[in-house]
Amino acid sequence: MRPKNLIKEDAIRSIALQIISEEGLENLSMQKLAKAANISPRTIYIKYENKEDLLIKLFIEEVLGGYEKAILENFDPKMDFREGMKRLWLNTFHYLKNHKPSFSLLQHGKSSPLLNKAYQEKNIRQGEFFAPIPIFLKTNIEAGLIPDLPLDVYKALLFSPVNDLVAEYFDHADRPIQIITEEMILTCCETVIKGITTLK
């Protein structure tokens, strides 16, 4: 039988992400995607059941998968707290600023009920998603190096400021001088570390 053309599958994914990033989730249509990828609409339906299936698989497999892998690169739960934090922040910053379409769909995941629901179900089904980070925190809490705050508070402190700075980076990415630098990420990270390790 005729084999799948993997180049076309890649094109569907990358062009879908590109359209979402440039025009928003509300402006992605199957026909627009097919035309931009130079294929027939029917071809998308070989791989994906429907539009919702495409969006969820793009979000969960393509984007969240790559994001998790990039964040955890060279990270080990047994690292020193300061070094571990810096590694996570720099991994996040470098990955996201070089993958604008992925960052864009991640942001959509926080507002679209469809994607948000899919994210929550993934979190419930796969307990190992981003698991090294809770282990890292627990180890440091048990060693008495950081206070015993709720996991949600740690998640808010670890992930949201660097995410916010990346959003700011893209908002001004066309400027002649870089507004958000690696130095600023490290300053912000250092501030959070100080806050956590100084508390109580």
Next chain:
Amino acid sequence: MRPKNLIKEDAIRSIALQIISEEGLENLSMQKLAKAANISPRTIYIKYENKEDLLIKLFIEEVLGGYEKAILENFDPKMDFREGMKRLWLNTFHYLKNHKPSFSLLQHGKSSPLLNKAYQEKNIRQGEFFAPIPIFLKTNIEAGLIPDLPLDVYKALLFSPVNDLVAEYFDHADRPIQIITEEMILTCCETVIKGITTLK
């Protein structure tokens, strides 16, 4: 002449926000909105030029306007740093957790290119938007009470963790026991304050 029915105008706004919150921006249509508000589609076009105009005015005037007002309530740039920070965090938490549709559109504003662009233009045109906060920070920097970090770093530290915790609050709002409490917000706020005031 026949006067406008202000109740209908209110219904358009609140029902639009409700649909966006429950089904997402990508599932709001003018006809669905008209049907849900029990009016003719044409009535929406008396107040708004088109769909984009409706979304932008909803976002900028209705949502951002109310958000800014709520955050700055009982806040004064001359407040003590710790007290000012707590005021801002608690205002944000209480307002957002009681205004889910507004929170939802605020989140959409971070992913939708249309709304994001509108937000940036508002920020440029109206230099006074959220102005008390930069003044608050500048005053404390000049008094030597907090370090001289870039405004973007302060914005990331002040706004994003509490926003993230509100998102978590809504994700688990149907649970029997409250997951995100005011106590957690204050703990998180205290951590950030410690980080900022301890640094250097």
Next chain:
DNA sequence: ATCATAAGTAAACAAACGTTTACTTACTTT
């Protein structure tokens, strides 16, 4: 009471939507 006029309605417009039907192509297996 009537008039002028903007508010508001019901129905319709072309265009675009997600998806499917009917068909052809290209490659593996025999």
Next chain:
DNA sequence: AAAGTAAGTAAACGTTTGTTTACTTATGAT
């Protein structure tokens, strides 16, 4: 080399989209 089959196409399906046209309603001013 022929057969079998999934990949892939072009065109179309019925809906729904954003918006408008043609009309009616309700109210302040005369």
